[in-house]
Amino acid sequence: GAVVSQHPSRVICKSGTSVKIECRSLDFQATTMFWYRQFPKQSLMLMATSNEGSKATYEQGVEKDKFLINHASLTLSTLTVTSAHPEDSSFYICSASGVAGTDTQYFGPGTRLTVL
Protein backbone atom coordinates (compact mmCIF):
# COMPACT_ATOMS: atom_id res chain seq x y z
CA GLY A 1 0.00 0.00 0.00
CA ALA A 2 0.82 3.73 -0.03
CA VAL A 3 2.10 3.91 -3.57
CA VAL A 4 2.89 7.18 -5.30
CA SER A 5 3.48 7.43 -9.02
CA GLN A 6 4.96 10.17 -11.16
CA HIS A 7 4.64 10.82 -14.84
CA PRO A 8 6.68 11.21 -16.92
CA SER A 9 9.77 9.54 -15.53
CA ARG A 10 11.99 11.42 -17.93
CA VAL A 11 11.43 14.46 -20.12
CA ILE A 12 13.64 16.44 -22.46
CA CYS A 13 12.42 19.79 -23.70
CA LYS A 14 13.62 22.91 -25.46
CA SER A 15 14.36 26.07 -23.57
CA GLY A 16 11.29 28.28 -23.25
CA THR A 17 8.73 25.51 -23.26
CA SER A 18 6.56 24.44 -20.33
CA VAL A 19 6.60 20.99 -18.79
CA LYS A 20 3.95 19.39 -16.61
CA ILE A 21 4.76 16.65 -14.12
CA GLU A 22 2.02 14.60 -12.49
CA CYS A 23 2.10 13.04 -9.06
CA ARG A 24 -0.57 10.54 -8.08
CA SER A 25 -1.33 8.64 -4.90
CA LEU A 26 -2.61 5.31 -6.15
CA ASP A 27 -4.16 3.71 -3.11
CA PHE A 28 -4.74 6.44 -0.59
CA GLN A 29 -6.06 9.97 -0.40
CA ALA A 30 -3.23 12.43 -0.10
CA THR A 31 -4.27 15.44 1.92
CA THR A 32 -0.83 16.94 1.49
CA MET A 33 1.66 16.64 -1.35
CA PHE A 34 5.21 17.87 -1.42
CA TRP A 35 7.48 18.72 -4.33
CA TYR A 36 11.25 18.37 -4.04
CA ARG A 37 14.12 19.12 -6.38
CA GLN A 38 17.49 17.44 -6.36
CA PHE A 39 20.53 18.76 -8.23
CA PRO A 40 23.49 16.42 -8.77
CA LYS A 41 25.34 15.63 -5.55
CA GLN A 42 23.03 17.89 -3.58
CA SER A 43 20.34 17.29 -0.99
CA LEU A 44 16.72 16.97 -1.89
CA MET A 45 15.30 20.42 -1.33
CA LEU A 46 11.67 21.06 -0.61
CA MET A 47 10.15 23.39 -3.18
CA ALA A 48 6.56 23.61 -2.05
CA THR A 49 3.83 22.03 0.01
CA SER A 50 0.30 21.74 -1.30
CA ASN A 51 -2.94 20.82 0.39
CA GLU A 52 -5.89 19.68 -1.65
CA GLY A 53 -8.08 22.55 -2.70
CA SER A 54 -5.84 25.33 -1.48
CA LYS A 55 -2.88 27.28 -2.79
CA ALA A 56 0.57 25.80 -2.45
CA THR A 57 3.05 27.14 0.08
CA TYR A 58 6.41 27.78 -1.56
CA GLU A 59 9.79 27.67 0.12
CA GLN A 60 11.98 30.71 0.15
CA GLY A 61 13.72 31.24 -3.16
CA VAL A 62 11.27 29.17 -5.21
CA GLU A 63 9.39 31.25 -7.80
CA LYS A 64 5.70 30.48 -7.56
CA ASP A 65 5.02 31.95 -10.99
CA LYS A 66 7.59 29.69 -12.56
CA PHE A 67 6.71 26.50 -10.74
CA LEU A 68 2.94 26.21 -10.84
CA ILE A 69 1.44 23.66 -8.50
CA ASN A 70 -2.10 22.40 -8.69
CA HIS A 71 -3.59 19.99 -6.17
CA ALA A 72 -7.10 19.68 -7.49
CA SER A 73 -7.98 16.31 -6.02
CA LEU A 74 -6.94 14.07 -3.17
CA THR A 75 -5.01 11.81 -5.51
CA LEU A 76 -3.39 14.18 -7.99
CA SER A 77 -0.97 17.08 -7.84
CA THR A 78 0.77 18.63 -10.83
CA LEU A 79 3.92 20.70 -11.09
CA THR A 80 4.29 22.83 -14.22
CA VAL A 81 7.68 24.30 -14.96
CA THR A 82 6.89 27.32 -17.10
CA SER A 83 9.34 28.71 -19.65
CA ALA A 84 11.91 26.15 -18.67
CA HIS A 85 15.61 26.99 -18.93
CA PRO A 86 18.69 24.77 -18.75
CA GLU A 87 19.23 25.71 -15.09
CA ASP A 88 15.86 24.08 -14.32
CA SER A 89 17.27 20.74 -15.37
CA SER A 90 17.03 18.60 -12.28
CA PHE A 91 15.42 15.57 -10.67
CA TYR A 92 11.95 16.39 -9.37
CA ILE A 93 10.39 14.15 -6.73
CA CYS A 94 6.97 14.36 -5.18
CA SER A 95 5.74 12.86 -1.96
CA ALA A 96 2.33 12.46 -0.43
CA SER A 97 1.01 12.10 3.06
CA GLY A 98 -2.44 11.33 4.34
CA VAL A 99 -2.49 7.67 5.22
CA ALA A 100 -4.76 7.47 8.25
CA GLY A 101 -2.98 7.56 11.57
CA THR A 102 0.38 8.60 10.20
CA ASP A 103 2.05 11.68 8.77
CA THR A 104 4.63 9.64 6.89
CA GLN A 105 5.51 10.91 3.44
CA TYR A 106 5.50 8.38 0.60
CA PHE A 107 7.73 9.26 -2.31
CA GLY A 108 7.23 8.96 -6.02
CA PRO A 109 9.94 7.58 -8.32
CA GLY A 110 10.96 11.01 -9.57
CA THR A 111 11.09 12.80 -12.91
CA ARG A 112 14.34 13.66 -14.65
CA LEU A 113 13.95 16.97 -16.49
CA THR A 114 16.53 18.01 -19.05
CA VAL A 115 16.14 21.41 -20.69
CA LEU A 116 18.22 21.89 -23.82
Add this chain to the structure above:
Amino acid sequence: KQEVTQIPAALSVPEGENLVLNCSFTDSAIYNLQWFRQDPGKGLTSLLLIQSSQREQTSGRLNASLDKSSGRSTLYIAASQPGDSATYLCAGVQGGSEKLVFGKGTKLTVNP
Protein backbone atom coordinates in the same frame (compact mmCIF):
# COMPACT_ATOMS: atom_id res chain seq x y z
CA LYS B 1 16.87 26.33 10.83
CA GLN B 2 17.48 22.61 10.80
CA GLU B 3 20.57 21.42 8.97
CA VAL B 4 21.38 17.77 8.35
CA THR B 5 24.88 16.53 7.64
CA GLN B 6 25.95 13.07 6.55
CA ILE B 7 29.43 11.65 6.86
CA PRO B 8 31.11 10.16 4.93
CA ALA B 9 29.94 11.35 1.52
CA ALA B 10 31.06 8.04 0.02
CA LEU B 11 32.02 4.67 1.39
CA SER B 12 33.34 1.55 -0.29
CA VAL B 13 33.48 -1.76 1.59
CA PRO B 14 33.98 -5.43 0.77
CA GLU B 15 30.99 -7.72 0.85
CA GLY B 16 30.17 -9.11 4.28
CA GLU B 17 31.46 -6.15 6.24
CA ASN B 18 29.38 -4.44 8.91
CA LEU B 19 29.22 -0.68 8.50
CA VAL B 20 27.86 2.49 10.06
CA LEU B 21 26.55 5.57 8.31
CA ASN B 22 26.37 8.79 10.27
CA CYS B 23 23.86 11.60 10.29
CA SER B 24 23.93 14.73 12.43
CA PHE B 25 21.35 17.48 12.84
CA THR B 26 21.59 20.92 14.36
CA ASP B 27 18.23 21.29 16.07
CA SER B 28 17.35 18.73 18.73
CA ALA B 29 13.64 19.65 18.52
CA ILE B 30 13.24 16.94 15.94
CA TYR B 31 9.89 15.20 15.56
CA ASN B 32 11.21 12.15 13.79
CA LEU B 33 14.14 11.02 11.71
CA GLN B 34 13.98 8.84 8.67
CA TRP B 35 16.51 6.89 6.66
CA PHE B 36 16.00 6.40 2.94
CA ARG B 37 17.69 4.54 0.17
CA GLN B 38 18.03 6.06 -3.31
CA ASP B 39 19.19 4.04 -6.29
CA PRO B 40 20.70 5.95 -9.25
CA GLY B 41 18.07 7.96 -11.10
CA LYS B 42 15.32 6.58 -8.88
CA GLY B 43 13.04 7.82 -6.15
CA LEU B 44 13.34 7.18 -2.47
CA THR B 45 12.67 4.01 -0.55
CA SER B 46 11.96 4.51 3.13
CA LEU B 47 14.05 2.19 5.28
CA LEU B 48 13.45 3.13 8.90
CA LEU B 49 11.53 5.83 10.75
CA ILE B 50 12.46 6.73 14.32
CA GLN B 51 10.05 8.84 16.33
CA SER B 52 11.51 11.38 18.76
CA SER B 53 10.42 9.20 21.70
CA GLN B 54 12.31 6.19 20.35
CA ARG B 55 15.99 5.44 20.45
CA GLU B 56 16.26 2.87 17.70
CA GLN B 57 14.46 0.89 15.06
CA THR B 58 15.42 -2.38 13.41
CA SER B 59 14.48 -3.98 10.12
CA GLY B 60 16.31 -7.08 9.02
CA ARG B 61 20.00 -6.27 8.69
CA LEU B 62 19.40 -2.58 9.32
CA ASN B 63 19.42 -0.82 12.66
CA ALA B 64 18.98 2.91 13.08
CA SER B 65 19.55 4.81 16.29
CA LEU B 66 18.61 8.32 17.36
CA ASP B 67 20.27 10.41 20.04
CA LYS B 68 18.49 13.74 20.21
CA SER B 69 20.74 15.17 22.91
CA SER B 70 23.84 14.82 20.76
CA GLY B 71 22.02 15.52 17.50
CA ARG B 72 23.05 12.25 15.91
CA SER B 73 21.60 9.26 14.17
CA THR B 74 23.38 6.22 12.83
CA LEU B 75 22.38 3.55 10.35
CA TYR B 76 24.05 0.22 10.96
CA ILE B 77 24.12 -2.30 8.13
CA ALA B 78 25.12 -5.83 9.05
CA ALA B 79 26.74 -8.28 6.69
CA SER B 80 26.66 -5.91 3.72
CA GLN B 81 25.81 -7.23 0.25
CA PRO B 82 26.43 -5.84 -3.25
CA GLY B 83 22.68 -5.19 -3.48
CA ASP B 84 23.04 -2.70 -0.64
CA SER B 85 24.97 -0.39 -2.97
CA ALA B 86 23.00 2.85 -3.17
CA THR B 87 22.90 6.33 -1.72
CA TYR B 88 21.54 6.49 1.80
CA LEU B 89 19.80 9.66 2.90
CA CYS B 90 18.72 10.73 6.33
CA ALA B 91 16.04 13.33 6.84
CA GLY B 92 14.55 14.95 9.89
CA VAL B 93 11.15 16.44 10.52
CA GLN B 94 11.16 19.48 12.74
CA GLY B 95 8.71 19.50 15.61
CA GLY B 96 5.58 21.41 14.61
CA SER B 97 6.32 21.09 10.91
CA GLU B 98 5.73 18.55 8.18
CA LYS B 99 8.90 19.54 6.38
CA LEU B 100 11.59 16.95 5.80
CA VAL B 101 15.12 18.32 5.80
CA PHE B 102 17.53 16.03 3.98
CA GLY B 103 21.25 15.43 4.22
CA LYS B 104 23.28 15.12 1.02
CA GLY B 105 23.55 11.38 1.47
CA THR B 106 26.26 8.75 1.70
CA LYS B 107 27.00 6.81 -1.45
CA LEU B 108 27.70 3.22 -0.44
CA THR B 109 29.44 0.72 -2.69
CA VAL B 110 29.66 -2.88 -1.55
CA ASN B 111 32.22 -4.79 -3.59
CA PRO B 112 31.72 -8.49 -4.25
